[in-house]
Amino acid sequence: MSSVSSTPASKITRPALFTPKRPLSSLSNTSAPQTLLPSTHKRYKAPVTVESRPRNYVGRPKPTLATVPGTPVKEGTDGGPRTPGTPRSKSRQGAESPTLMPAMSEMDVSNVDPEEVLVDSQTVEAGDISGELDEALLKTIQVDHGKRDKVMVSIRIRPTDKQSAWKSTPGSNSIQLNPAHARNPNLMSATTSTNSATPTTFHFDSILTGTPNKPIYTTVARSHVHAAMEGFNAVIFAYGQTASGKTYTLSGDEDEPGIIPRAMRDVFGYIKRTADREYLLRCSYLEIYNETIHDLLAPPGSGNQVQIQGGNGSEIILSPLREEVVTSLKGVNEVLKRGERHRRTACTDWNDRSSRSHSVFRLVVESRERGCGPVDETELRAPSRSGRATPGPGATGSRLQAREGKSVQTSILSLIDLAGSEKATSDKDRTREGKYINTSLLTLGTVIGTLSENAAKNKSDHVPYRNSKLTRMLQPSLAGNARISVICTINPDPAAVAESTSTLSFAKRVKGVKLNAQKKEILDTDALIERYRKEIEDLKRRLAEKEAVSDAPARMRRLSAQEKQDESKAMKELNDRIQQLTKLILTSNTIEEGGSESRPASPVKVDFDMSPYQLQQELLSARLQLETQARQILSLEAALEQPPVDDGNDKIIAEQSEKIRELEIVTRGTREDGGDIGEFAETLKNLRAEVEREVRATVEREWAAKVEEEKRRREEGQKWAEEVVKELEKEKKNRIKLEDERRALAAFVSKFDSLGLGLTLPSSSPSRRTSSIIPPMPSPRGAAAAFAERKHLRSLRSRKNQLQDEDDRLIPFPTGDSMQTVDSNTSMSTATTAVSLDTEFDLRLSLGEDSPFKLEVCGGKMLPSLLEEEWGTMLEAETGDVSFEGEVRVGSPTKTIRVSKGLPLVRNKENLPA
Numbered sequence: 073m074s075s076v077s078s079t080p081a082s083k084i085t086r087p088a089l090f091t092p093k094r095p096l097s098s099l100s101n102t103s104a105p106q107t108l109l110p111s112t113h114k115r116y117k118a119p120v121t122v123e124s125r126p127r128n129y130v131g132r133p134k135p136t137l138a139t140v141p142g143t144p145v146k147e148g149t150d151g152g153p154r155t156p157g158t159p160r161s162k163s164r165q166g167a168e169s170p171t172l173m174p175a176m177s178e179m180d181v182s183n184v185d186p187e188e189v190l191v192d193s194q195t196v197e198a199g200d201i202s203g204e205l206d207e208a209l210l211k212t213i214q215v216d217h218g219k220r221d222k223v224m225v226s227i228r229i230r231p232t233d234k235q236s237a238w239k240s241t242p243g244s245n246s247i248q249l250n251p252a253h254a255r256n257p258n259l260m261s262a263t264t265s266t267n268s269a270t271p272t273t274f275h276f277d278s279i280l281t282g283t284p285n286k287p288i289y290t291t292v293a294r295s296h297v298h299a300a301m302e303g304f305n306a307v308i309f310a311y312g313q314t315a316s317g318k319t320y321t322l323s324g325d326e327d328e329p330g331i332i333p334r335a336m337r338d339v340f341g342y343i344k345r346t347a348d349r350e351y352l353l354r355c356s357y358l359e360i361y362n363e364t365i366h367d368l369l370a371p372p373g374s375g376n377q378v379q380i381q382g383g384n385g386s387e388i389i390l391s392p393l394r395e396e397v398v399t400s401l402k403g404v405n406e407v408l409k410r411g412e413r414h415r416r417t418a419c420t421d422w423n424d425r426s427s428r429s430h431s432v433f434r435l436v437v438e439s440r441e442r443g444c445g446p447v448d449e450t451e452l453r454a455p456s457r458s459g460r461a462t463p464g465p466g467a468t469g470s471r472l473q474a475r476e477g478k479s480v481q482t483s484i485l486s487l488i489d490l491a492g493s494e495k496a497t498s499d500k501d502r503t504r505e506g507k508y509i510n511t512s513l514l515t516l517g518t519v520i521g522t523l524s525e526n527a528a529k530n531k532s533d534h535v536p537y538r539n540s541k542l543t544r545m546l547q548p549s550l551a552g553n554a555r556i557s558v559i560c561t562i563n564p565d566p567a568a569v570a571e572s573t574s575t576l577s578f579a580k581r582v583k584g585v586k587l588n589a590q591k592k593e594i595l596d597t598d599a600l601i602e603r604y605r606k607e608i609e610d611l612k613r614r615l616a617e618k619e620a621v622s623d624a625p626a627r628m629r630r631l632s633a634q635e636k637q638d639e640s641k642a643m644k645e646l647n648d649r650i651q652q653l654t655k656l657i658l659t660s661n662t663i664e665e666g667g668s669e670s671r672p673a674s675p676v677k678v679d680f681d682m683s684p685y686q687l688q689q690e691l692l693s694a695r696l697q698l699e700t701q702a703r704q705i706l707s708l709e710a711a712l713e714q715p716p717v718d719d720g721n722d723k724i725i726a727e728q729s730e731k732i733r734e735l736e737i738v739t740r741g742t743r744e745d746g747g748d749i750g751e752f753a754e755t756l757k758n759l760r761a762e763v764e765r766e767v768r769a770t771v772e773r774e775w776a777a778k779v780e781e782e783k784r785r786r787e788e789g790q791k792w793a794e795e796v797v798k799e800l801e802k803e804k805k806n807r808i809k810l811e812d813e814r815r816a817l818a819a820f821v822s823k824f825d826s827l828g829l830g831l832t833l834p835s836s837s838p839s840r841r842t843s844s845i846i847p848p849m850p851s852p853r854g855a856a857a858a859f860a861e862r863k864h865l866r867s868l869r870s871r872k873n874q875l876q877d878e879d880d881r882l883i884p885f886p887t888g889d890s891m892q893t894v895d896s897n898t899s900m901s902t903a904t905t906a907v908s909l910d911t912e913f914d915l916r917l918s919l920g921e922d923s924p925f926k927l928e929v930c931g932g933k934m935l936p937s938l939l940e941e942e943w944g945t946m947l948e949a950e951t952g953d954v955s956f957e958g959e960v961r962v963g964s965p966t967k968t969i970r971v972s973k974g975l976p977l978v979r980n981k982e983n984l985p986a
């Protein structure tokens with residue numbers, strides 16, 4: 073038996089080889105044996121497009137667009153029907169139709185207040201959800217595959233009017249190759265079976281057959297759509313050989329809507345049932361054609377190429393990508409139709425309308441608890457022509473804001489219709505496209521294989537995501553942060569066994585990929601500040617406790633040096649954390665008047681799926697938040713009653729904050745010049761981290777220097793104390809030694825005298841005393857006598873010096889003869905300042921027989937009262953001029969005399985000691 077590829081292209085009569093025939097509804101039972109049906113394929117074959125449709129209509133007539141099978145095109149709506157209910161306001165005109173929309177870039181669209189386009193249980197209308205809920209069927213689905221940590225893999229076998237090469241055992245979820253076909257040598261090379269003699273068997277989460285799409289949606293997609301509504305990223309994609317039914321499964325037709333329209337209906341059903349939340353829904357539609365990403369919603373004439381930018385792997389940025397806010401199912405359908413009209417399809421040898429690209433429909437779901445902020449309910453329910461407003465492209469950039477401490481959940485639901493793998497066709501262009509398709513599918517297979525092997529063997533081998541646009545775009549999801557459901561479609565025709573087996577092998581590998589999807593929640597500034605404030609309070613309390621404990625001396629004595637060090641380290645860490653949080657709260661203090669400079673107020677995650685325009689909007693709202701935050705901080709500080717810490721670190725922090733601010737300005741400059749927003753956010757993050765490191769390092773350096781200085785001082789003090797002790801010891805020893813010597817000498821002298829060996833007394837005669845020729849002769853007790861004499865001489869000299877001192881002090885004499893007469897009028901003023909006219913004074917003189925002084929009164933009279941008493945009538949004092957004559961001998965060493973004029977006193981040189 074020959075396979076399709078073995079037939080020369082020229083000889084192909086081009087029947088739609090694997091196209092099933094309608095009606096196929098009888099095949100809806102997944103466990104029912106396959107029934108062959110008459111061919112009805114022409115019913116849903118679309119008009120054939122001969123080549124890939126060019127997108128640029130500018131300057132030439134608009135081509136007749138092929139419609140996706142089953143896509144309803146209403147009369148008079150050619151070129152894009154207006155979504156019913158779309159308001160005709162100027163700002164939303166662009167939503168009406170791509171052909172009516174003015175050529176404008178994404179940056180031109182004005183922003184729409186997200187609060188006005190929220191969807192909740194009250195805004196969803198019956199028409200949005202009718203026909204989707206089949207509760208009876210839902211009850212039969214027990215397993216929620218969307219919550220597993222593995223990819224959910226299902227197989228859909230397309231109906232065929234020929235004999236099926238595959239059979240599935242009811243309830244076993246396994247698929248087996250008919251043994252007759254297993255012997256096909258073409259198959260043997262492709263099969264993954266270890267035993268080629270037996271039919272290949274594969275096990276998956278579900279094996280689905282038949283035409284109806286409803287059970288397919290319920291089984292393979294519903295749980296994932298719900299996961300997206302709950303805040304998890306979710307990806308559903310169809311993989312399989314060309315014409316195996318991927319587009320039919322995802323898009324379906326008018327009679328049998330596929331997963332995408334059903335998912336959108338289910339989204340509104342979910343919102344209707346979830347009364348406590350409100351939602352902001354945005355959708356985008358793109359395709360990857362020949363390794364280039366095109367925005368299917370971009371207005372004609374504007375550039376529609378999308379780049380994958382920045383991102384660190386866990387997040388990617390698709391830019392510029394148009395996102396449109398939708399508030400009703402009609403709005404979504406309008407967007408879908410518009411996107412599908414722009415998809416590239418073409419007739420191939422196997423499929424009249426083959427997808428020539430991978431298409432990705434994304435729904436960004438943002439939600440928060442209801443009751444946040446003053447939403448005007450009456451406005452939301454105000455009847456328009458459709459009952460609601462469906463803003464168009466003007467809504468690009470709208471983001472739901474977290475409010476009143478409540479978080480916003482953000483998730484993305486991606487519904488992907490991959491192009492089918494195919495062999496070379498008879499058409500050159502199709503072959504070229506096929507090469508791109510096959511290469512990217514091959515890369516997807518390699519990536520899946522590596523991920524699966526890494527998970528199985530606990531390895532972390534390099535995953536070549538960047539080898540194709542498809543895998544690069546799917547990187548965050550494939551890396552684990554999404555719930556993934558894969559529908560592998562196979563053609564049961566015996567001629568396609570090799571391709572089907574290859575598809576099943578891929579499906580088997582996908583099952584090995586591990587997932588760990590996380591909810592993404594964004595907190596508002598209030599909640600963050602409140603969280604920081606609580607943490608600061610808690611830290612301060614812990615710090616106070618530690619300080620109280622460390623102050624207890626008894627305890628400290630018991631702690632080892634290491635424990636003390638640990639304790640102070642822990643305290644320092646607490647302090648650092650407080651500083652860090654305080655700094656985070658105080659960030660908005662640096663916002664300048666008018667808010668011209670802004671920076672992230674809090675570590676709110678940046679969404680890397682945002683376009684530059686959206687980021688600009690984000691920055692704008694962040695700026696407003698920061699201003700609010702600045703006011704909140706003031707009241708927060710007052711509430712904390714915390715005086716600002718002034719330990720020098722504040723200065724460093726202020727300097728570093730200033731530095732950040734400057735760098736932000738510089739970075740913004742770069743951004744406005746066309747720089748990369750991702751890099752901008754990354755740079756800011758790095759700078760912040762760098763500054764924190766720097767502050768920490770500076771503080772540590774300062775403390776280390778202080779500790780070193782203290783250590784050095786202590787060491788010096790200790791050395792000094794040791795030296796003093798040593799000196800004292802030495803002094804003490806010396807004293808003891810001297811004392812011993814003195815005692816020994818005294819004993820010796822005493823002994824010497826007692827033996828009669830003392831020296832003879834020296835002669836008092838000057839000649840003998842000064843003689844150095846005659847040595848002193850020893851005599852009994854001579855030594856003691858010699859000591860006594862020397863002692864006497866010392867006392868005499870000392871007395872002489874004393875007298876000399878008194879002499880100099882009391883009465884300085886003029887030089888002159890031994891007996892000098894002094895004119896009292898002059899001498900008194902010059903001889904002594906102690907005596908003056910009419911002045912009483914005490915004259916203390918030690919004038920004995922041997923006194924070196926004598927008192928001579930000349931030319932005057934002493935007052936009789938005094939003189940009589942002391943010296944009798946020896947002198948007669950006259951009042952008036954004082955003039956004494958004659959010699960007065962003073963009988964008492966101390967006399968008090970009263971003079972009227974002067975008292976000359978002269979030195980008696982004769983009595984002065986030698």
Ligand SMILES: Nc1ncnc2c1ncn2[C@@H]1O[C@H](COP(=O)(O)OP(=O)(O)OP(=O)(O)O)[C@@H](O)[C@H]1O
Pocket residue numbers: 090091092093096113116117141229230231282283284312313314315316317318319320321423425426427428490491492493561
């Ligand atoms: N389960 C099904 N029941 C009825 N018709 C089906 C089913 N699956 C596919 N078809 C029909 O088979 C034809 C090819 O299907 P479809 O275009 O979905 O294949 P495909 O895998 O998307 O192909 P390609 O990769 O070339 O785009 C279509 O006419 C479609 O209506």
